Amino acid sequence: MKGTLVSFGFAALVWEAFARSGIFPAVATPSLLAIGAALVAMIADGTLFVHVLYTLYRIVVGLALAAIVGVPLGMLMGRFGSVERFVLPLVSVLNPIPSLAWVPVFIMWFGLGNTAAMALVFYAAAFPLILNAWTGMRSVNRIWLRAASSMGADDRTLFLKVVLPGALPFVIAGLRQAFARAWIAVVGGEMIAATSWGLGWLIFDSKEFLNTDVMIATLVAIGVLGLVFERVVFQLLERRTVGRWGMVRMAGA
Amino acid sequence: MRVSFIELRHLTFEYEAAERTVPALRDVTIAMAESEFLCVVGRSGCGKTTLLNIVAGFLQPTKGEVLIGGKPVTGRGFDRGVVFQDFAQLFPWRTAQRNVEFGLEMKGMASAERVETARRFLALVNLEAFAGAYPHELSGGMQQRVAIARALAYNPSVLLMDEPFAALDALTRDEMQKLLVDVWSQTRKTVIYVTHNVAEAVYLADRIVVMTPHPGTVKADVRVALSRPRDPLSIAFLEYQKEVVGHLR
Numbered sequence: 001m002k003g004t005l006v007s008f009g010f011a012a013l014v015w016e017a018f019a020r021s022g023i024f025p026a027v028a029t030p031s032l033l034a035i036g037a038a039l040v041a042m043i044a045d046g047t048l049f050v051h052v053l054y055t056l057y058r059i060v061v062g063l064a065l066a067a068i069v070g071v072p073l074g075m076l077m078g079r080f081g082s083v084e085r086f087v088l089p090l091v092s093v094l095n096p097i098p099s100l101a102w103v104p105v106f107i108m109w110f111g112l113g114n115t116a117a118m119a120l121v122f123y124a125a126a127f128p129l130i131l132n133a134w135t136g137m138r139s140v141n142r143i144w145l146r147a148a149s150s151m152g153a154d155d156r157t158l159f160l161k162v163v164l165p166g167a168l169p170f171v172i173a174g175l176r177q178a179f180a181r182a183w184i185a186v187v188g189g190e191m192i193a194a195t196s197w198g199l200g201w202l203i204f205d206s207k208e209f210l211n212t213d214v215m216i217a218t219l220v221a222i223g224v225l226g227l228v229f230e231r232v233v234f235q236l237l238e239r240r241t242v243g244r245w246g247m248v249r250m251a252g253a
Numbered sequence: 254m255r256v257s258f259i260e261l262r263h264l265t266f267e268y269e270a271a272e273r274t275v276p277a278l279r280d281v282t283i284a285m286a287e288s289e290f291l292c293v294v295g296r297s298g299c300g301k302t303t304l305l306n307i308v309a310g311f312l313q314p315t316k317g318e319v320l321i322g323g324k325p326v327t328g329r330g331f332d333r334g335v336v337f338q339d340f341a342q343l344f345p346w347r348t349a350q351r352n353v354e355f356g357l358e359m360k361g362m363a364s365a366e367r368v369e370t371a372r373r374f375l376a377l378v379n380l381e382a383f384a385g386a387y388p389h390e391l392s393g394g395m396q397q398r399v400a401i402a403r404a405l406a407y408n409p410s411v412l413l414m415d416e417p418f419a420a421l422d423a424l425t426r427d428e429m430q431k432l433l434v435d436v437w438s439q440t441r442k443t444v445i446y447v448t449h450n451v452a453e454a455v456y457l458a459d460r461i462v463v464m465t466p467h468p469g470t471v472k473a474d475v476r477v478a479l480s481r482p483r484d485p486l487s488i489a490f491l492e493y494q495k496e497v498v499g500h501l502r
Contacts, residue, residue, distance in 0.1 A: 152359035246389025
């Protein structure tokens, strides 16, 4: 906790110094006070809450679809060489293309709005999920498979009781990466695909009246949300599973 | 002629490697009585682990067969339990208790009975107090004890052990050997125990089969006629050790 405060305190100092330095016009570098005031105003009138909900909704839907498609696909790749040979080249070619590069295409296909944003999230999140599930399958220790089958486990049992838990450290790592890329996709998508609400839209819209304080405040909100998810969702998930099992050393341990 | 409980008949195993066939085992024939403790001793590459893997059902022999209780071995089965050398053989996501329950789950045992049986086997290896611990919380010796309990819990008639104590320190190894003899005298399993440690073999076994490599064949079959518990510092013990080492040259 103390470490976090020190880091943020330092960052705040640096920002304030930068804002007051006059390197850029004052209107472009709002002070901490201005940012804080904008944040408070957005929270007070409820608009921040609505924007966050819209953005989270797009992330959750896109991520869930990506997980439903990507994790099984990655596992199939790990299990069957034929699937791997077929899918891996396609994944390798598409993976480096940033999700945002697809925005114009997705707008043409899906029109402006929610669907395009969710499609972008799906695209961005799918590849880390596929690749990590695939790696997770391949990293399952052979001795667990040998021991289990010597005790009578059939293929289905091996998969459910040995491979799935064995691959979990990688699957969780994949979820984290997918989540991070989903944020990039959704904020970028909201900015360009002109959705009506959302944190990305808020940033984009603020430029109309040079509301840089709102812009930066929104960035802060995004960062805080990311931190909360990391601590509350991912670290908790890890602690309950792979951390407890000693398969992964917990952060800060 | 007495019908043996385990028969290895003319076992031959060859594998393909870079344009030639490597004979790992050639014409190995061994007969074992029920509840016998057999140690297979040899230096690395003599095929002793291959032999064990064939009896366990992980490998199919190129020629020959394995019979247990008169029936040929065709793959893995509930009549055999395996303990490997690697501590990582335990499932990290399961507690000691749940690891031991695994074979019982495979057998379809009901939950209450499973828990009770697993507890019993953990008590047998003196780990009842650690039933709720995860493998990574246990020492190497404790993990191997859980592995032994796990292999025994579903009541196989044969216990196959592949250098299970080789990665432990000498003091722990001594304790584990004593424990194993205790467990064996209580459960009366037929044991095939692979090791490169001659003193360990003389301490544990009713009978020691010495194998030599390239290809793996049986060189000698020594019966150890010492009563248990055995004293590793006694003259008789050292004489047996000398005899076995002599065959290994």
